[in-house]
């Protein structure tokens with residue numbers, strides 16, 4: 021079994037003690053040597069991802085989703101885009117990998133900035149979001165669609181905004 025805790029906030033402290041609390045609550049024993057720590061590098065404002073004959077992909081480019089922390093899909097997608105561009109350029113006298121940066125920005129970058137916005141809005145306001153779902157249960161299905169990538173982050177945030185607008189902030193805050 022793999023058990024973990026994580027945070028998107030640089031201010032988060034005591035993650036190891038939270039992990040131990042979680043393990044205790046599940047009646048599991050975790051010894052210190054079993055605990056590993058790692059970061060998921062995030063880079064939602066993608067700049068240039070190539071230089072001369074080199075390019076960065078996956079975690080090296082910071083392509084993980086700032087809302088879910090998932091980076092396997094974008095690592096594979098960036099590798100696939102890299103291979104397309106390299107195959108085109110490999111025979112050129114002066115290979116130019118600019119197309120790679122453009123493709124990653126187009127296919128991955130737009131989603132990353134939406135995910136960052138969702139992350140900044142939803143995590144600090146998770147209590148409010150929970151109350152919103154209690155009052156508008158259909159939002160749970162919309163959240164599932166977001167996680168299944170059937171809905172974009174920007175669309176989901178707009179849906180949340182509409183629900184809050186219909187309910188009024190007072191009801192969402194439960195006052």
Ligand SMILES: Cc1cc2nc3c(=O)[nH]c(=O)nc-3n(C[C@H](O)[C@H](O)[C@H](O)COP(=O)(O)OP(=O)(O)OC[C@H]3O[C@@H](n4cnc5c(N)ncnc54)[C@H](O)[C@@H]3O)c2cc1C
Pocket residue numbers: 024058059060077078079080084089090091092093095
């Ligand atoms: C705790 C945790 C849980 C996660 N859970 C999920 C999840 O559920 N779903 C998801 O989509 N993503 C998840 N991620 C993110 C995901 O693991 C990464 O985004 C993804 O693995 C990035 O792939 P990558 O190929 O870019 O890098 P990596 O998978 O890190 O691969 C890089 C490889 O290069 C090797 N390497 C490094 N330096 C050198 C060197 N100098 N020479 C040779 N080899 C070298 C490393 O050893 C490593 O094997 C999680 C990350 C963490 C830390």
